[in-house]
Amino acid sequence: MWFLFALLTALCWGTADLFYKKGSEESDPMSHIQITIMVGLVMGVHAIGLMIFTGASFQPYDMLKYLPVSAMYIISMMIGYFGLRYIELSIASPIQNTSGALTSVLCFIFFAQALSGMTITGMVIVTIGVVALAVIESKEERRVRLPLYPEKYKKGVLVLIFPLLYCVFDALGTFLDAVYLDELELIGETEALLAYEFTFLFVSILLLIYMTCIKKQHFYIHKQGNRTLAALMETAGQFFYVYAMSGKAVVAAPLIATYSIFSVILLRIFCKEKLTAIKYVMIGIVLVGIAVLGLAEAA
Numbered sequence: 580m581w582f583l584f585a586l587l588t589a590l591c592w593g594t595a596d597l598f599y600k601k602g603s604e605e606s607d608p609m610s611h612i613q614i615t616i617m618v619g620l621v622m623g624v625h626a627i628g629l630m631i632f633t634g635a636s637f638q639p640y641d642m643l644k645y646l647p648v649s650a651m652y653i654i655s656m657m658i659g660y661f662g663l664r665y666i667e668l669s670i671a672s673p674i675q676n677t678s679g680a681l682t683s684v685l686c687f688i689f690f691a692q693a694l695s696g697m698t699i700t701g702m703v704i705v706t707i708g709v710v711a712l713a714v715i716e717s718k719e720e721r722r723v724r725l726p727l728y729p730e731k732y733k734k735g736v737l738v739l740i741f742p743l744l745y746c747v748f749d750a751l752g753t754f755l756d757a758v759y760l761d762e763l764e765l766i767g768e769t770e771a772l773l774a775y776e777f778t779f780l781f782v783s784i785l786l787l788i789y790m791t792c793i794k795k796q797h798f799y800i801h802k803q804g805n806r807t808l809a810a811l812m813e814t815a816g817q818f819f820y821v822y823a824m825s826g827k828a829v830v831a832a833p834l835i836a837t838y839s840i841f842s843v844i845l846l847r848i849f850c851k852e853k854l855t856a857i858k859y860v861m862i863g864i865v866l867v868g869i870a871v872l873g874l875a876e877a878a
Contacts, residue, residue: 581826582873584819585834591816593841596672597849598809603663609796611660612786614806616798618656619783621810622776622817629773637773642781645766645774648759651752652775653782655745662741668846672839673713674742679836680706681750682757686829689754690762697875698830704868705833712839712861757828760821768821775817834872840865 604610629635662671683702759765790796823831840862847854
């Protein structure tokens with residue numbers, strides 16, 4: 580089932596990316612704060628609902644136990660939200676999601692994994708496709724967009740540091756998740772999910788206090804449409820994610836990283852962002868890699 584959960588995670592997070600971009604406004608210095616607040620509130624509601632309707636138990640100590648993982652993810656996401664104020668999603672998302680390749684490298688270094696030839700082939704194909712798409716997008720940013728819109732995109736080139744930082748922190752979080760959920764089984768899937776969501780809720784409450792009491796900015800929840808949709812898809816993806824990572828983390832990590840492909844496809848459909856022929860080739864390569872991993876799992 581890890582393969583299905585990984586695909587559902589990629590689809591949910593790819594959709595979330597679309598609404599994150601719609602909810603990011605360069606003119607609003609609080610947009611990344613508001614996105615984080617909405618994600619934390621939705622995750623908190625989901626965690627409470629999960630406990631009520633499934634009877635799942637939660638110990639506050641789990642938040643402390645899982646904090647190294649939660650911290651890496653929350654830091655990476657806030658960096659990503661901030662960067663989206665200045666950079667196109669079609670540039671940021673593929674760069675950010677090279678974290679899956681970095682996670683696999685870390686897992687191979689620290690843990691001995693017995694993988695079939697087909698599984699390794701699928702991982703390599705997926706990783707090549709995602710990394711190549713990131714390289715293509717970065718070159719296109721410098722070659723095409725910067726000369727045409729120097730004022731708008733000069734800042735975008737400079738802030739490529741944000742998706743790169745996201746990549747590093749997210750890779751560390753995913754690697755730690757592989758340790759916690761798969762390799763050492765330090766915590767159960769449901770306990771990890773609840774710990775992460777309640778930690779995110781706690782962060783969102785602190786940010787809400789900061790925004791309203793310290794910065795004296797209003798937070799109107801009824802005006803958070805795109806941010807709410809992004810939060811809902813993020814939370815759904817997180818639900819599937821913990822079960823994917825507990826199954827076969829070293830393979831699930833690069834597969835989940837393909838959500839950048841879904842982001843690019845959705846941007847083409849809903850935001851009319853133009854895709855070049857080489858981008859279609861890279862998307863096709865990633866889809867082939869996903870198919871190979873699916874066949875390997877079924878074998």
